[in-house]
Amino acid sequence: MSDPLALGLPMRVRAEGLPERVTIWEVGARDGLQAEAVSLEPARRAELVRRLAAAGASVIEAGSFVRADRVPQMAGSDAVLRELADVEARLPVLTPNLRGLDDALAAGAREVAVFLSATESFSEANLGAPKARSEAAAEAVVRAAVERGVRVRGYVSMVFGDPWEGAVEAAPTVELAQRLLDWGVDEVSLGDTIGVGTPGAVRALVDALQEGGVPVEQLGLHLHDTYGQALANVLAGLQAGVTVFDSAVAGTGGCPFARSATGNLATEDLVWMLDGLGIEHGIDLPALAGTGAWLSDALGRATTSRVAKALAGGREAR
Template sequence: MSAGSSTSSMPGDRDVTIYEVGPRDGLQNEKGIVPVAAKAEFITRLVAAGLPIVEATSFVHPKWVPQLADAAELIELLGPDGRKHPVLVPNERGLDRALELGCEHLAIFGSATETFARKNLNSSLDEQFAMFEPTVARARAAGMDVRAYISMCFGDPWEGAVPVDQVVAVGKRLFDLGASQLSLGDTIGVGTTGQVGALLDAFNAAGLPDDVLAVHFHDTYGQALANAYAAWQHGIRTFDASAGGLGGCPYAESATGNLATEDLVWMFRGLGVETGVDLDALVATSTWMAGVLGKPSVSRVVTALAGSA
């Protein structure tokens, strides 16, 4: 599966699809600006390691996420393949930039809670749909594939536990705008395996089957890998992950890194589940990026395998 394939389809030679978010979600919270050439090499190495989908960047205003101010330069630096990598857009202005560069796949990022919508999107819970509707409509009219993220699916640092029916209502509205896939995010990493099953059951009951859903776990409480396993047992086959466990959330200080791609690949290898990922190449890539960032990887598998090399 090429990096430009629809995120809602599954290739025959993979049992699961890993949606790599390291270059965007992973790097966006880094305080030191990573050189654009290093970002391009990171993406190129991830693709070479067999990651079928690598989200490259976000066309958000540089004021809010300075790390991604070089989004257009990065896409151009990646050459013809640059436009095939998914990009996150916050609104129509972001879409305009993506269209100018010929991007083929984009993602929108909604909130399941009122407080996070106001802090992250500068809109109310209901107003976010009015913002996303023309963005998605224009993108679809231009032939772009659209993925919808929903954040704070299990808990919110300001509001606490988020009711399942609220998450489902918001998620379904986002998906129904015209997305091909809905990614369910545990933005602050508080979810547990029982909650994962309950939320997925609720989405299924609302008409969204497992094959249009993806999961996006953070590891704040050390539950990300267990939650991914629970989602896989339920029937989910697309998993967001970040090489080396990079990441956090600039608008939620309690959020720590994403589920490490290497840890996910190691788990699936043990289950006999094909990911199509060359784990050695991926570990080497995360070890290299750790050197660029000047800090060790938080991935347990990277630490184990790099240390034994």
């Protein structure tokens, strides 16, 4: 039998009580790139999505229909979607308002997402509006999308901590998740936007949401690795029954509106851990690592993925 480590793969040891399969929600082409200093033109962003789909990613955020002066890295998301009309993966896009929804649907979007904050300060910094106004705009988008048969995801950011307000209790996140489900979203993604969450906090929040009537089957975790806790938090989520995890190839991104927030959890690192636990997800690690290397070269910066660095070092050693 071949040694898995020699092949650049982890040992597989199943742990009791964990899901057999999860969905990796790849956010590198949207949430990752929007926080990078280098902007990639639509054709290269479309190529990134194609490479990720070829590596086995089944859900890939393809863009964001926001004002170009707010997030210039996402300009031309309509061109990206049109270029990807033949790609079979799910390609959700962010649509903050009704105009963004109309533009996204005109470009061929079949899934959209809205973005809200658990805190007032971040809502004003990120969305440029108080929570009440942001939520009213999001509700309008969700209800309009649902009427048209379009699947919607709801993001809730700052669920554990806010750089202006400090630690965040579970209650505002529970209330916002309940509201999103009432409007008609299919799934709520819990965003540890500045990466301050720990495993105990993850479990407590998931438990609080379930007690509040939000099924774990409709939850996802969006984790940043600012304090090195992202994979530990994934494990806590798995133990709580979560089966959807957001990550970004090469650990791209961060948050342009949150001070000191480092990049998203690297998809390569997530895949390595899931492979080691024997949890299916559909992504080929060597192909993914190759895509991460290609993207890092395009951005002119090193990957933040520890797994990608280790695999590259192993190849060089051989």
